[in-house]
Amino acid sequence: MRLTQEEKDILAGKQGETLAKIMKTIVDFGDVFGATKLVEITHPSHFVTSFGIGLLKPLFRTMDEIISAGITTKQPFTVDPRPIDYTNVKCNMLEKLVFSKIMYSQQKRYEEQLKKIGLKDEASFTCTSYFEEVGNVPAYGDILGWAESSAVVYANSVIGARCNRNSGMLDLFSAIIGKVPYFGLLTDEGRKADWVIELKTSKLPEAHVLGSAIGLKIMEDVPYIVGLDKFLGKEITEDVKGYLKDMGAACASNGSVGLYHIDGLTPEAKEKGKKLIKKEAKVYTITDKELEKVYRSYPVLWKNEKAKPKLCFIGCPHLSYPQLEMWAMNIIEGLKLRGRKKVAVRTILTTSPQIAEKFSGTELYAQLKKTGAKVSSICPLMYTNNPIASKKPIITSSNKLRTYSASRFYKNDDILKVITGGKL
Amino acid sequence: MKKFKGRVVAGGEIIGEAIVSRQGVNTLATFQKSALKNAKEVYSSDQNNPDLYKKLLTGKILCLPKTIGSTTGGLVIQTICSMGINPKAMLFSETIDSLAASGIILAKNWENSDIIAIDQLGDKFLKYVESGDKITVQTDGTVIVEKTNETK
Numbered sequence: 001m002r003l004t005q006e007e008k009d010i011l012a013g014k015q016g017e018t019l020a021k022i023m024k025t026i027v028d029f030g031d032v033f034g035a036t037k038l039v040e041i042t043h044p045s046h047f048v049t050s051f052g053i054g055l056l057k058p059l060f061r062t063m064d065e066i067i068s069a070g071i072t073t074k075q076p077f078t079v080d081p082r083p084i085d086y087t088n089v090k091c092n093m094l095e096k097l098v099f100s101k102i103m104y105s106q107q108k109r110y111e112e113q114l115k116k117i118g119l120k121d122e123a124s125f126t127c128t129s130y131f132e133e134v135g136n137v138p139a140y141g142d143i144l145g146w147a148e149s150s151a152v153v154y155a156n157s158v159i160g161a162r163c164n165r166n167s168g169m170l171d172l173f174s175a176i177i178g179k180v181p182y183f184g185l186l187t188d189e190g191r192k193a194d195w196v197i198e199l200k201t202s203k204l205p206e207a208h209v210l211g212s213a214i215g216l217k218i219m220e221d222v223p224y225i226v227g228l229d230k231f232l233g234k235e236i237t238e239d240v241k242g243y244l245k246d247m248g249a250a251c252a253s254n255g256s257v258g259l260y261h262i263d264g265l266t267p268e269a270k271e272k273g274k275k276l277i278k279k280e281a282k283v284y285t286i287t288d289k290e291l292e293k294v295y296r297s298y299p300v301l302w303k304n305e306k307a308k309p310k311l312c313f314i315g316c317p318h319l320s321y322p323q324l325e326m327w328a329m330n331i332i333e334g335l336k337l338r339g340r341k342k343v344a345v346r347t348i349l350t351t352s353p354q355i356a357e358k359f360s361g362t363e364l365y366a367q368l369k370k371t372g373a374k375v376s377s378i379c380p381l382m383y384t385n386n387p388i389a390s391k392k393p394i395i396t397s398s399n400k401l402r403t404y405s406a407s408r409f410y411k412n413d414d415i416l417k418v419i420t421g422g423k424l
Numbered sequence: 425m426k427k428f429k430g431r432v433v434a435g436g437e438i439i440g441e442a443i444v445s446r447q448g449v450n451t452l453a454t455f456q457k458s459a460l461k462n463a464k465e466v467y468s469s470d471q472n473n474p475d476l477y478k479k480l481l482t483g484k485i486l487c488l489p490k491t492i493g494s495t496t497g498g499l500v501i502q503t504i505c506s507m508g509i510n511p512k513a514m515l516f517s518e519t520i521d522s523l524a525a526s527g528i529i530l531a532k533n534w535e536n537s538d539i540i541a542i543d544q545l546g547d548k549f550l551k552y553v554e555s556g557d558k559i560t561v562q563t564d565g566t567v568i569v570e571k572t573n574e575t576k
Contacts, residue, residue: 025533032433032525048495055462058506058534059499103460147495167498167526184522219448219492220521254472256448256492256521299471385456403472404453404494 001030001181002037010177018069022173029170030181038179039186041145043138043161044120045073045175046129048147049168050080051382052106059169060106063113066176073118074178078129078136080148081318081350083107083382088374089348095388103386118175126352126377128245128318130154133354140267143186145174149256150249150317150400156259158236158244160267162186165220165258185258191222191268193261193277198285199227205291206411207243208399211250213294217284220256224277229264236265242320249317250399301406307393308345312419313380313407315350316398324351324359324375328368334420335371344421345395347373350380373419381405425570428549432565433520433541434528440512442557442569443484445475446550448492451500451523454481459504466509475555485559486511489550491524501527505537513540513561517550542567 003011011027013020030038049059083104091099100107111119120136127148129136138144138155144163146152147170155161164184166174174180184190195218199205214223232240244262251257261269261276268276314327327349335341349368351359356375359365365375384394384405394407395415402409414424450470457469465483468476491497501524504510510531514524520543531537542565549567553559556575560568 021533025529028529028533029522029526032520032529033522049499053460055459055507056499056503058502058530062534149493149495152495165495165522167523167530168496169499169502169530170526171495215492220490253450253493256490256523301471385460387461403450404456406471 001027001035003027007038016069018065019071022176026170026173026177026179026181030183033181033183035181035183037182039143039182041074041143041174041178041180043142043144044075044136045077045144045171046136046146046148046151047077047079047168047171050125050379051083052104052108052110054102054105060110060113062169063110063117067113067116071117071176073175075175076118076120077175078120078124078126078134079114080125080127081377081379082125083379085376085378088376089378089383098386098388123353126318127151127379128320128352130159131320131352131355133321133358134352143180145171145180147171149252150245152258153248153252153260154245156185157248157261157266158241165256191259191276193224193281194218194221195223196277196281196283197223197225198283199225200285201288201291204231207246208250208397209291209295209411210286211247212254212399213286213291214260215251215253215255215257216294218255218257220258222259222261223257224261224263224269224274224281226263228262232265234264238320238322242323245317245320253400253403295411298402298409300408302393302408303391309393309395309418310346311392311394312345312347312415313350313384313394313396313398313401314347314415316380316396316401318377319349319351319355321355321358324349324355325364328364330416331371331373331420332367334416334422338421340421341370342372343419345419347419348378348380349373349375350378351375353377425568426552428545428567428569430515430542430545430565430567433525433543434532434539435563436538436540436561437563438485438512438540438561440483440485440559442487442553442555442559443476443479443481443511444487444553444555445473447473447475448490449473449476449486449488450493451491451497451527452494455500455504458509459500459507464509466504481511482509484511485513485515485561487515487550487553489518490516490521492521495523497523498526498530502530502535505531505539506535510537510539513542515545515561515567516541516543517545517547519543
């Protein structure tokens with residue numbers, strides 16, 4: 001990799017040992033992928049690691065070292081959601097003990113560390129920092145050093161920013177140096193499609209199942225999806241943003257897709273069209289039958305498959321404002337339809353702190369509250385990743401949450417039936 | 425016995441037993457349960473990967489196409505290396521992915537880990553190798569796979 005004199009000096013330790021180690025890690029990482037140079041990050045970062053899990057000792061040790069050396073990030077950053085919200089996601093004494101004293105024993109310390117190195121503010125904990133309400137919104141062509149797989153795939157695909165799938169820790173290091181190695185999804189060639197996904201379904205597929213099918217099939221390749229614009233239209237409206245967020249998150253968790261193009265819809269596909277498809281691209285045809293096959297393949301990890309669900313999470317990644325409104329209305333209407341006043345399953349709708357705040361002043365929120373459903377900015381994934389929660393029969397409409405926990409996945413219509421007291 | 429040649433990402437010499445995943449290994453899903461329990465050994469907790477699910481990974485030579493899933497992946501690899509419960513080596517049939525590469529580099533640069541990583545071993549490697557095979561990794565990226573009485 002060609003380095004500038006300043007970069008060479010940092011690497012040689014002229015700005016301290018810690019910064020040299022950080023630079024070496026970034027350069028070593030770039031070298032693995034044949035990066036030719038480091039390029040400047042043009043927009044604030046988003047980090048994936050938001051949780052003070054006690055066992056992540058290397059993380060806390062490194063943060064302490066960085067703080068002791070007086071190092072901060074070049075720009076303020078946002079970070080993934082917090083793992084705990086005792087106000088809206090009630091826990092019993094044992095759960096509180098496990099969360100606060102064992103699992104997330106370092107949460108307070110870690111949040112202090114984040115503040116010291118450049119966290120934007122107290123409300124910057126969400127996986128959807130790219131929504132207007134949160135305000136960490138890159139522009140087309142911006143170079144990013146983000147992690148959080150669902151945010152990376154969204155920024156690349158829906159916005160047209162350029163970002164590799166950076167790991168936790170590398171996100172922090174690049175934000176400190178202010179540069180990332182130039183390779184992969186930062187390059188024009190790396191953004192070309194390895195697959196053509198032919199969508200031949202009778203209706204708009206469930207975003208989480210479509211993304212799962214694509215991710216499981218193509219792993220980390222870039223897909224060019226043909227036929228989705230027939231259902232979603234040609235403009236990225238607020239509703240379309242929500243759909244693409246969920247589809248991308250499923251692609252990125254069930255596989256490791258960092259970028260997708262949608263014919264006639266996403267910015268680069270609109271600009272370059274089928275020129276984005278590599279000559280040797282493979283084809284994957286998705287039909288109703290194929291999606292049903294993928295859906296049926298998900299294992300149920302509950303001890304008792306027939307157990308009554310105890311908890312439901314909707315919003316992984318965090319819901320957009322229109323999605324939150326839609327779920328609130330659907331729950332209220334669903335309960336009316338069944339002559340019920342309260343949800344049949346404890347239900348948590350998760351969204352960013354900013355959207356939760358905006359929603360809390362509405363009449364719709366007042367009505368939702370009466371149903372017993374809660375709005376929280378917790379990370380459902382982190383909440384469910386513990387020995388106690390993993391034994392609970394938890395249901396979700398998120399394929400990402402299904403992938404990383406024992407939560408059972410239901411399609412949107414089915415989960416609405418369950419939480420409003422209907423039978424499947 | 426067959427020999428394969430790959431690219432050295434993190435070099436070293438080792439002899440050990442193969443544990444093989446034919447599909448991408450989801451790092452977070454695979455290692456999280458054991459890591460969270462502060463276990464002395466890792467048994468895969470990835471429900472979606474029948475090749476590895478509930479099998480011991482610590483001290484084995486993990487053969488895989490690449491890793492997939494959450495971008496916490498690199499930090500997870502660094503953490504299991506710092507806990508000393510990592511596979512001894514990771515042998516990738518494809519080019520290593522960005523998350524695994526981060527994890528290996530973080531483990532080397534910040535934890536002084538001796539984890540070995542070889543990539544670009546090719547599809548034939550992953551078709552040939554089976555869990556239980558004896559694996560010899562050499563410093564130049566040569567990987568020798570030998571069938572044992574159990575895997576013949």
